[in-house]
Amino acid sequence: MNRLKDASSPYLLQHRDNPVHWWEWGPEAFAEARARDKPVLISIGYAACHWCHVMAHESFEDEAVAAVMNELFVNIKVDREERPDVDHVYMSALQALGEQGGWPLTMFLTPDGEPFWGGTYFPKEPKFGRPGFVQILHEISRIYRSEPERIRHNATALKDHLAKATETDGGAFSRADLDQLGSRLAGIMDTENGGLPGAPKFPNPPILEFVLRHARRTGDGGSRSRFLLTLERMALGGIRDHLGGGFARYSVDAQWLVPHFEKMLYDNAQLLELYAVAYAETKRPLFRDAAEGIVTWLAREMTLPDGGFASSLDADSEGEEGRFYVWSEQEVRDVLGQDADLFCKVYDVTAAGNWEGTNIPNRLIAGEAPPAVEERLRDMRARLLERRAARIRPGLDDKVLADWNGLMIAALVRAAPLLDHPEWVELARKAYRFIRESMTRDGRLGHSWRDGSLIFPGFALDHAAMMRAALALHETTADGACLRDAQAWRDVLLTVYRVPETGVLAMTAAGADPLVVRPQPTHDDAVPNANGVFAEALVRLAQITGSQADHRQAEEVLTRLLGVARSAPLGHTSILNALDLHLRGVGILVTGNGAEELRAAALRLPYLDRTLHVVSEPEKLDADHPARSLAASTTGPQALVCAGMRCSLPVTDPAALRERVREMLSG
Numbered sequence: 001m002n003r004l005k006d007a008s009s010p011y012l013l014q015h016r017d018n019p020v021h022w023w024e025w026g027p028e029a030f031a032e033a034r035a036r037d038k039p040v041l042i043s044i045g046y047a048a049c050h051w052c053h054v055m056a057h058e059s060f061e062d063e064a065v066a067a068v069m070n071e072l073f074v075n076i077k078v079d080r081e082e083r084p085d086v087d088h089v090y091m092s093a094l095q096a097l098g099e100q101g102g103w104p105l106t107m108f109l110t111p112d113g114e115p116f117w118g119g120t121y122f123p124k125e126p127k128f129g130r131p132g133f134v135q136i137l138h139e140i141s142r143i144y145r146s147e148p149e150r151i152r153h154n155a156t157a158l159k160d161h162l163a164k165a166t167e168t169d170g171g172a173f174s175r176a177d178l179d180q181l182g183s184r185l186a187g188i189m190d191t192e193n194g195g196l197p198g199a200p201k202f203p204n205p206p207i208l209e210f211v212l213r214h215a216r217r218t219g220d221g222g223s224r225s226r227f228l229l230t231l232e233r234m235a236l237g238g239i240r241d242h243l244g245g246g247f248a249r250y251s252v253d254a255q256w257l258v259p260h261f262e263k264m265l266y267d268n269a270q271l272l273e274l275y276a277v278a279y280a281e282t283k284r285p286l287f288r289d290a291a292e293g294i295v296t297w298l299a300r301e302m303t304l305p306d307g308g309f310a311s312s313l314d315a316d317s318e319g320e321e322g323r324f325y326v327w328s329e330q331e332v333r334d335v336l337g338q339d340a341d342l343f344c345k346v347y348d349v350t351a352a353g354n355w356e357g358t359n360i361p362n363r364l365i366a367g368e369a370p371p372a373v374e375e376r377l378r379d380m381r382a383r384l385l386e387r388r389a390a391r392i393r394p395g396l397d398d399k400v401l402a403d404w405n406g407l408m409i410a411a412l413v414r415a416a417p418l419l420d421h422p423e424w425v426e427l428a429r430k431a432y433r434f435i436r437e438s439m440t441r442d443g444r445l446g447h448s449w450r451d452g453s454l455i456f457p458g459f460a461l462d463h464a465a466m467m468r469a470a471l472a473l474h475e476t477t478a479d480g481a482c483l484r485d486a487q488a489w490r491d492v493l494l495t496v497y498r499v500p501e502t503g504v505l506a507m508t509a510a511g512a513d514p515l516v517v518r519p520q521p522t523h524d525d526a527v528p529n530a531n532g533v534f535a536e537a538l539v540r541l542a543q544i545t546g547s548q549a550d551h552r553q554a555e556e557v558l559t560r561l562l563g564v565a566r567s568a569p570l571g572h573t574s575i576l577n578a579l580d581l582h583l584r585g586v587g588i589l590v591t592g593n594g595a596e597e598l599r600a601a602a603l604r605l606p607y608l609d610r611t612l613h614v615v616s617e618p619e620k621l622d623a624d625h626p627a628r629s630l631a632a633s634t635t636g637p638q639a640l641v642c643a644g645m646r647c648s649l650p651v652t653d654p655a656a657l658r659e660r661v662r663e664m665l666s667g
Helices: 027-036 050-060 063-072 084-096 133-146 148-162 175-188 205-218 221-236 265-282 285-302 329-346 371-388 402-419 423-438 460-477 480-497 530-545 548-565 573-584 596-603 654-666
Strands: 022-024 040-045 074-079 105-109 115-119 448-450 453-455 586-591 610-615 638-643
Touching: 022 027, 027 040, 027 074, 040 050, 040 084, 050 063, 050 133, 063 133, 084 105, 084 115, 084 148, 115 148, 133 148, 175 205, 175 221, 175 573, 205 221, 205 265, 205 573, 221 265, 221 285, 265 285, 265 402, 285 402, 285 423, 329 371, 402 423, 402 460, 423 460, 460 480, 460 530, 460 610, 480 530, 530 548, 530 573, 530 586, 530 610, 548 573, 586 596, 586 654, 596 610, 596 638, 596 654, 638 654
Parallel strands: 022 074, 040 074, 586 610
Antiparallel strands: 040 105, 105 115, 448 453, 586 638
8 A cells, every 4th residue: 555645745646656565764664674574665756856757657656666665665755855855865775786866766675774776767668778767677686686685785885885984184273274265166167157067067056156155265256247147147147037037946958948847946045045155246136136036036936924944845747847937939029019029039948949849948149138128027037927927837846844944044134134134034033933932842943844834853954054054143133032043953962962982963863763774974065064054053163152162162073074164175165165264254333322223333244254243231252252342331332343253343334344354364
């Protein structure tokens, strides 16, 4: 029987009517495998995954294929977004086999959960010299029965590989190392299209942030130009939804034209921060529009009634990838009438189409237009969006993930003052309250919530991302409860997730349901790694409190993580970004009655360089804070800019604050 009908995950619910006798991940499934002495087939995917849908339609909905699966295996279906720990373990095993990772992930396990072979998408029928899925099922079953030593050897080798401790060379990582890596990375970027060279093209926000930080740290104009070029080409390309706002997961080509049409919360959160900073630096309307489009999409399509943000929108609708988003020239003309000529010229819409006979609206050829033309185009986009809304929509994965919500909360709060949108802070606060109230038990966070069902305990990234979000809210709102939340989640991470032997955060809590190994990844993937997010949050916390204990904690964690990052720095840029903040970031302390203008001026400074702490009672500052005596010296409004243990003289003029920060950054 199929056991997915009561699952909370929208992805699992997509498979509840399959003839496959699916189990959810859990000890019951493995007990069944041991009782029947059958290998386990585990299929891992997510609701917005196009190739997951293809394999489901071809194989999992097919009675004959399902019969083979049910006879030969115990079958487990996993939502990778709900159980990133399970996904990480078995994706790492696949890569250890020398295979390219991806989803759907199809792995074969012993009844004890040990992987011994796998792949990604398998076609139902043999294609291009590759065997079909049913052939693979029979062969794996045969080997399991008749060659147990081969199975045992593979399983042991993979388990040993997965259990290897995180490698570190133990070396330091200096400012000179950061500068050298920044120059090298900027030098390999695509000078025509931006981003890393080749296709497919992913935004890679932690890497882009690293390039921008390098430019700000060194004054390297070439790095700055490559950062801005990347954001420009993405904002003009088809990867951006020019009608509805937001960005797709990645571009399948090197020009950012053809997206893989799924839209993920975490991508848009990270891009929102970068576009806000790019606008603050350049005042280009293109960057403002891209950022505002993300939040418009978020509010319209991704914000749930309780305030939390949904996870993703599917790439497919009506069984076709991208169908919801593409246009024929004739449909554009039907909607726009005499305005169609201008729209088609600007957005590359033709009778022949720019992708598989249809059109993906983009401005890679036309670029930006004068303000009067942009105003006309805004009205046309609104009319086309209204027509598009009548189409059958892609599926919405409406589970609320604490880590992805944490990324978006911080992004909204950081972007709001840079783009003069104070209402974005309230959008963030509602999501924060939902997670704080509905996804927390005894001070610890769960990971995924849907329809009152909570997956608990959460993972390291849930706590790190929400700690970072809490600090962003504290900086903006001066809410002391947010600061206390951040400190509490820090303590949970240090006591429940950090592994003393390695000094890094494990994905899973101590005492959580055991896996084959306890995963301790440190590299960034589509989302920044928990260790990098935690390092940034610790540095910000230390700059806010001025506590020597907090500074020592941040330095201790960074030192351990930088030893890991040295072995593969481009995979650990979130850690290196935290180091940049530690080496050159400043803390701004605002005190006194009537300091609102100073606070607003501080918030308009990009978050890359500063933290902000608004203090109503300076005498309650930590005794170690270098500005404690200056802060208590007057009741009038003042801002003190601190770097390490040195602080500037008080600033009382909001217009002078930016210059004082610049002096401290270069000092």
